[in-house]
Amino acid sequence: MCAFIKGHNISPFRETHAPAFLEALSSHHDSLVASVARFELALLKVKQGDPGFHVVHWDIEPHAVLNNLARRLPFDAEVPKGSYEIHISRELPSLFRIVRVAQMH
Numbered sequence: 274m275c276a277f278i279k280g281h282n283i284s285p286f287r288e289t290h291a292p293a294f295l296e297a298l299s300s301h302h303d304s305l306v307a308s309v310a311r312f313e314l315a316l317l318k319v320k321q322g323d324p325g326f327h328v329v330h331w332d333i334e335p336h337a338v339l340n341n342l343a344r345r346l347p348f349d350a351e352v353p354k355g356s357y358e359i360h361i362s363r364e365l366p367s368l369f370r371i372v373r374v375a376q377m378h
Contacts, residue, residue, distance in 0.1 A: 292317060304332055305352075309342065312369075315361040319368055327361040335359060335371055 295317070298310035308331045315327035334353040341348040356374040 305338070308332075308335070309338070312339070312359055312361070316368060319361050319363050322363075324363065326364070329359045329361065331355075331357040331359065333357075 292314060295310045295314040299307055299314060301307040301310065308329060311329040312335075315329060318325070319327070332354060334355050335357055337348055338352060340346075358372045358374055359369055360372060361369045
């Protein structure tokens, strides 16, 4: 985060640092990093009162990843592939829902 702040022209107000950092990571070349950043940014917005409905696409199974991140635990390098969406909205009971997207063949 410190390197990010030094390398970018962002507001001196601390509350803007996390959203700016997550926004920058949302286009990261590693799809896992990008998905986590998009999820965190949407969840942050919803917690701050954003009335929108956000959808974040994942190309791996997100349950274990999010669980381990929340608990600050390491996770396996081999996370199962798949097509998932995380829906984020203040209208959802836990603010988000993980949905497996059916594969069309």
